Amino acid sequence: xxxxxxxxxxxxxxxxxxxxxxxxxxxxxxxxxxxxxxxxxxxxxxxxxxxxxxxxxxxxxxxxxxxxxxxxxxxxxxxxxxxxxxxxxxxxxxxxxxxxxxxxxxxxxxxxxxxxxxxxxxxxxxxxxxxxxxxxxxxxxxxxxxxxxxxxxxxxxxxxxxxxxxxxxxx
Numbered sequence: 001x002x003x004x005x006x007x008x009x010x011x012x013x014x015x016x017x018x019x020x021x022x023x024x025x026x027x028x029x030x031x032x033x034x035x036x037x038x039x040x041x042x043x044x045x046x047x048x049x050x051x052x053x054x055x056x057x058x059x060x061x062x063x064x065x066x067x068x069x070x071x072x073x074x075x076x077x078x079x080x081x082x083x084x085x086x087x088x089x090x091x092x093x094x095x096x097x098x099x100x101x102x103x104x105x106x107x108x109x110x111x112x113x114x115x116x117x118x119x120x121x122x123x124x125x126x127x128x129x130x131x132x133x134x135x136x137x138x139x140x141x142x143x144x145x146x147x148x149x150x151x152x153x154x155x156x157x158x159x160x161x162x163x164x165x166x167x168x169x170x171x
Contacts, residue, residue, distance in 0.1 A: 022089070022100035026054035026067035029105045029145060030077060030113075034126060036146075038134075039075055039119030046160070050134050053077075053119065054101075063102045075121040076114035079106050086141070086151040086171075093158045105145060136161060141168055 029052040030037040038050040053074045057066035068079045082104045090099040113121035124130065126146055131139045137155045144151045150171040156164045 020097045022098045024057040024063065024066075025099055025101045026057060026063060026070055027052045027088075027101050027103045028054050028067045028071050028079065028082070029103075030071070030075075030079075030109055031105055031107055031146075032123075035123045036126060036129065037075070037077075037113055037121055037123055038130070039121045040133075042118055042120060044118070046135070048133070050122075050124075050130050051138075052103075064104075067102070067104050071109075074116050074119040076116070077109045077111045079109050081108040082106050083148075085145055085149070086153065088137075088141070088153045088155065090137075091154070091156045092160075093156070093164070103145070105148075136163055137166065140166065144168070144170060 039053055041047050041049050041051060053071040054067055055070040055074075057063055058069075061069065064082055064084075067082060071077055071079050083106065084102060085105050086103040088101040088103060090101065092099075113123075115121065129142065131142075137153070141151055141153055151168055152171060153166065153168040155166045158164050
């Protein structure tokens with residue numbers, strides 16, 4: 001009977017700490033000295049919100065390759081150089097998997113922003129970024145992005161609009 005108690009204890013402890021691997025995403029912001037290119041999400045997750053360009057990292061590509069591919073697919077720009085500025089971890093209450101978002105910025109691109117099935121790109125002056133139509137966490141870390149600073153962040157959401165807890169660390 002003591003063997004059974006040990007087994008049950010071990011099983012319940014492993015269940016408490018197990019969590020699926022993080023889902024890997026990219027988020028890329030195309031910047032010019034006084035303006036930023038954002039895309040209005042037209043379908044799927046985060047529809048109706050302005051954001052940078054990005055998405056899921058495919059199994060056969062690096063995170064940087066994923067950021068470049070997603071940007072080309074979503075707005076037609078070819079990105080030559082990336083600067084990784086941060087990593088954001090998102091937890092959504094009731095969802096077992098965390099979202100791990102690798103944030104990049106670039107000023108090196110070619111092409112003309114073009115609307116896709118998924119995103120409608122538009123330039124915004126840095127003073128006119130439409131935070132009210134973006135994810136609520138963006139206004140908390142965008143100042144670091146625009147100042148060319150590096151950061152890590154964690155955000156716990158209830159639904160898609162309410163931040164329950166967060167931390168942001170400048171690196």
